[in-house]
Amino acid sequence: MTSQASPTPTTLNEWLALLEQRHFKQIDMGLERVMQVKQKLDIHFDCPVIMVAGTNGKGSTCAMLESILLRAGYRVGLYMKPHFLHFNERARLSGDMASDAQLIAAFEAVEAQRGDISLTYFEFTTLAIMKLLADARQDVVILEVGLGGRLDAVNVIDADVAIVTSIDIDHTEYLGETREEIGFEKAGIFRPGKVAVCGDPLPPKSLIAHAEKIGADLWLMGRDFNYQGDKQQWAYGGRGMRRNSLAYPSLRGANQLLNASAALAALEALREVLPVGAQEVRTGLATVELPGRFQVLPGQPLVILDVAHNPHAAATLAQNLDNMGFHPYTYAVFGSMLDKDIEGVIGHLKDKIDHWCVTDLPLPRAASAQQLKDALLGAGVQPEFRRDAARSIETFTTPAAAYANALSRAGENDRIVVFGSFLTVAGVMQARRPGLH
Template identity: 55%
Template sequence: MSFDADTLDAWLAHLEQLHPSAIDMGLERVARVRDRMQLQPAFPVIIVGGTNGKGSTCAMLSAAYRAAGYKVGTYTSPHLLHYNERVAINLVPASDAAIVASLRAVEQARAGESLTYFEFGTLAAMHQFIQAGVDVAVLEVGLGGRLDAVNVFEPDVAAVVSVDIDHQAFLGDNREAIGREKAGIFRPGKPAFCADSQPPQALLDHAAQIKADLQLIGRDFGYTNETTQWRWRGRQGQKPGLPFPALRGAYQLANASLVIAILDALHDRVPVGVGDIKRGLVEVELAGRYQVLPGRPSIVLDVAHNPHAAAALAQNLLNQGFFPTTHAVFAALADKDIAGVIGLLKERIDVWHVVDLDVPRAASAQQIAELIAASGSSARIHIYPTVADAFKAARSVAGENDRIAAFGCFKVVADMLALKPR
């Protein structure tokens, strides 16, 4: 007997206990349910993978397509505050009722097939996009690429934003192994992109082996920063006079360059003009990616949770200017390279407010405090039971010219957004 419920919360609780493990790499089970549901999108599908930068790239792609007047479906993960954030049409999160209808369709088709939370949600998202008649779909890889549930759909364009060390238990402990997993979203004869300036040889080899049309940043497309604007170059020529993306951080120019290259690759099917690209870059929004809240003290939210992202955050904090004292509200999952993250950020942080997150896989605040001390940092360290407690303490001692940077796992940023600190 299949499950049924009227509320999204009940469905999500069902999904959480449906499969024996939260992550179960493989496409066979998902493909069988996909075929039963006859999920065969007639619209172009873009799959975006990478260690970091996936969310920003998906957000800019979707903003450009929306500016051009297309109905765009965007599937991303994880969410910050509400599951609905994962499934958006025209940048608007789906309603509870729409998500429930699609989850119900998956439940009816799976015929007892065991699916993980992410697999179930991925099939439901595509069902919703097909039902809504979107013009183009942007799908973000959840983990890896080759065996990720989104890869059960055939991409017209696939892109790997960056490759670095993360999720070693599933993807391997070096860039070559991880690069090969991420390259698994490439398809023979189809446009494939990599915006990592030093792509792993395994990624290059796989693309060549399957004869994907691989385009690399710096070789086939790229950008020139011209101080007040920037210029894109690619196979189809140049696009000068572009505005900087509304998303902060110097690395966003590489992401934006990738976005324009993808838009160009699909120009014959869903053309987007330069004016719409400019509008998309200016209007794009994405919570938790070097998000600076207005007011004083300066409050920065960032989901940096691995060394690659921490290096970018450290550079952004440096570029932001001088602040007498920078407070960190920080927590992390135990399976992350916490010491690596701390090592890259210790020169930017004066006071650490470390949180004992009450979530599975979280590292204890005591463990994190010991790693900070072992890093050679002379910063003060305080421990709190919740993000709210940590932020309250940081806010009580921070001067108006100081800075509070809340970062680490998505839960830290989600809890900060829930507090509505401004």
């Protein structure tokens, strides 16, 4: 399907608006169209490429790799997604977001070469950002996979090291209903003769079998690398090196040592071409930042932002909330896409939250606040209809309105956890911008 002729956009927002409505499908699995345009654009990297896939933990692992490598003095190109407030967050060069002008030039390059090949928003922007990173001549490039692995647009690139962080049930309509099916899709980023790191302590047999079948050099957590630690510090042990007396990652949460270990395994595999010293690793981990991943904001009441939108991530969020100590009441601002396992998410968190502020989201495929309320009631969450109610469920049309309500009701020793879709967290981030609470 070809696009209708339209004026060439001149601003980044105009480009994004055009791309959002151009292709007939939001998600159109397959690499053939992307590969054709990639070849026309002559996208290739003359530096090591690290690719990161997984159900959860991709963003954290990418951020740790970037932070460590920047501390070691390397020019690091990074592609991450989705963004919270600005599309530019998706492309980083040496630690800085790409400018509008850089992105527009990359979009124009893709548009000039695609001919009559129709690309989704994700495919078009992925090609543009990979073109931008390739032309910027970085020392190392880190690419985060969007959905799955095997058929994701990022997978038109051959990575020198491929990382799969975790495998759990998500995007079942595209990836399959079981961990075995999903593990096979994630393993699609592995390459023959190249290092393939799996940070999941219980990897599906399908992932191991695919790595062995194609002749990838598979590094498994617990077999080829591991970690140990106490309250003060931790240590990484790999195939041929140890890193001791490490600072805990500044990213909070129960699974961050799994993510950090997978990142260090990738760096161990690349140590001949990208040597990194002990101090750079310590400093990189201690200073890494990533919005929206169990991000605890300063002030009272305590506000936590977490893009937990599937049961695996919700279980981790529940564990992290338990580890925080006592708070009289916990308020939730929760919004979700309709295709997520909403009941599974609620199941992990219903006993951790006293007051639910559920919200609509500005996408047709989002669950409505009423649907979320019905799911909570179905899960046995019983609101109390009295002035000093200890449990409540209220519905809102926007994340900002839901957050404002939670803020107006929470005491200074309470906490507010904003979670679910990226759009939920982004809506609250927008509401909290300078000049607003």
